[in-house]
Amino acid sequence: MPRALITGVTGQDGAYLSQLLLEKGYEVFGLLRRSASADVVGERLRWLGIADQVRMVDGNLTDLSVLIRALQDIQPDEVYNLAAQSFVKTSWNQPLLTGQVTAMGAHNLLEAIRIASPKARFYQASSSEMYGLIQEPVQSERTPFYPRSPYGVAKLYAHWMTVNYRESFGLHASSGILFNHESPLRGIEFVTRKVTDGVARIKLGLAQDLPMGNLEATRDWGHARDYVRAMWLMLQQETPDDYVVATGRTVSVREFCRIAFDCVGLDYNEFVTVDERFMRPAEVDVLLGDSTKARQKLGWAPATSLETMIAEMVEADLARHRRRMM
Numbered sequence: 001m002p003r004a005l006i007t008g009v010t011g012q013d014g015a016y017l018s019q020l021l022l023e024k025g026y027e028v029f030g031l032l033r034r035s036a037s038a039d040v041v042g043e044r045l046r047w048l049g050i051a052d053q054v055r056m057v058d059g060n061l062t063d064l065s066v067l068i069r070a071l072q073d074i075q076p077d078e079v080y081n082l083a084a085q086s087f088v089k090t091s092w093n094q095p096l097l098t099g100q101v102t103a104m105g106a107h108n109l110l111e112a113i114r115i116a117s118p119k120a121r122f123y124q125a126s127s128s129e130m131y132g133l134i135q136e137p138v139q140s141e142r143t144p145f146y147p148r149s150p151y152g153v154a155k156l157y158a159h160w161m162t163v164n165y166r167e168s169f170g171l172h173a174s175s176g177i178l179f180n181h182e183s184p185l186r187g188i189e190f191v192t193r194k195v196t197d198g199v200a201r202i203k204l205g206l207a208q209d210l211p212m213g214n215l216e217a218t219r220d221w222g223h224a225r226d227y228v229r230a231m232w233l234m235l236q237q238e239t240p241d242d243y244v245v246a247t248g249r250t251v252s253v254r255e256f257c258r259i260a261f262d263c264v265g266l267d268y269n270e271f272v273t274v275d276e277r278f279m280r281p282a283e284v285d286v287l288l289g290d291s292t293k294a295r296q297k298l299g300w301a302p303a304t305s306l307e308t309m310i311a312e313m314v315e316a317d318l319a320r321h322r323r324r325m326m
């Protein structure tokens with residue numbers, strides 16, 4: 001039975017990846033940081049009905065000693081580093097914490113693997129945010145990086161450290177440069193969930209409007225369930241490498257709103273307002289990924305269209321609010 005350790009197991013991707021690995025017969029361990037709000041721990045894993053199948057290890061990515069001990073005890077075949085301070089806007093308010101977790105946390109884990117479990121295969125959750133101020137209209141593994149937020153800078157450090165540990169110490173370390181991916185399990189602060197939740201609340205009479213930030217930013221949005229498959233495929237390769245994972249279609253936040261409101265027969269123009277509070281000090285205007293390498297070498301392709309994903313998210317948010325209203 002192969003063993004996997006997932007950091008960030010309680011997040012969106014951690015939940016879907018746990019589900020995928022359990023289906024494939026893995027023993028799944030998750031790094032769980034202590035929270036005083038015990039009732040929300042593992043909410044996503046419960047939503048997928050797998051909370052009692054993931055073995056939790058008490059720890060924090062910022063504590064190297066815990067990581068070393070966890071790897072010594074578990075001796076995993078695969079390690080997926082999904083933990084991060086992952087909300088871009090928060091990274092301007094908490095830049096140092098973002099660096100400690102998102103950059104140094106990844107470095108801690110690489111170092112722990114080097115010391116305690118050097119045969120383990122490692123996956124780093126890199127991000128299209130590393131491209132930032134766009135240098136090429138379509139971004140591939142060869143496009144230069146120019147991060148535009150403390151989060152993007154932190155991810156770039158972790159990305160290059162992954163490459164460096166691969167080249168310096170021969171670790172089987174791969175990096176997935178994933179473009180935005182969403183689902184009903186997406187955190188409510190991210191734009192897609194904020195919109196689908198807003199649509200559900202407006203439809204059910206629980207809210208009157210939806211204040212938003214920059215409606216003209218465009219993103220290449222895929223489904224998280226499809227993207228965790230790419231992570232797993234990367235670690236099944238003989239040779240570690242870096243891969244862009246994206247759909248190849250970019251859509252504005254405005255268009256996303258239109259499609260989501262359409263799902264419940266409403267016109268977004270009547271409800272969406274622009275509010276300065278949701279603007280960023282520096283914006284990533286456009287992202288559009290070229291995932292040719294992942295498609296050719298990994299045999300990966302996204303299975304879910306944007307429209308299908310938005311409909312699934314709106315339905316899930318309607319169901320959540322209806323349950324709360326009962």
Ligand code: NDP
Pocket residue numbers: 007008009010011012013014031032033035059060061062081082083084085086087101105125126127128177178179180181182187
């Ligand atoms: P989430 O924000 O949903 O999950 C983040 C996870 O990291 C949570 O489990 C969180 O735990 C955990 N975490 C945060 N800080 C620490 C810490 N100090 N020690 C241990 N665990 C910690 O992110 P996603 O699932 O959306 O993304 C997964 C990864 O992929 C992240 O690294 C993200 O930056 C990256 N990424 C995401 C993309 C996307 O579109 N979703 C695209 C590209 C990259 P807790 O539940 O306790 O808060």
Ligand code: GDR
Pocket residue numbers: 086087088089126127128129178179180181189190191192194211212213214215217218219253278279280283284
């Ligand atoms: P992003 O995701 O910053 O791309 O990072 P987010 O959904 O937060 O923003 C996407 C775009 O929407 C614009 N926007 C708003 N965003 C939010 N959150 N709230 C709003 O009200 C709003 N209005 C407009 C933003 O300005 C931005 O342009 C996500 C995270 O998952 C990262 O961890 C990951 O690395 C990248 O995707 C790829």
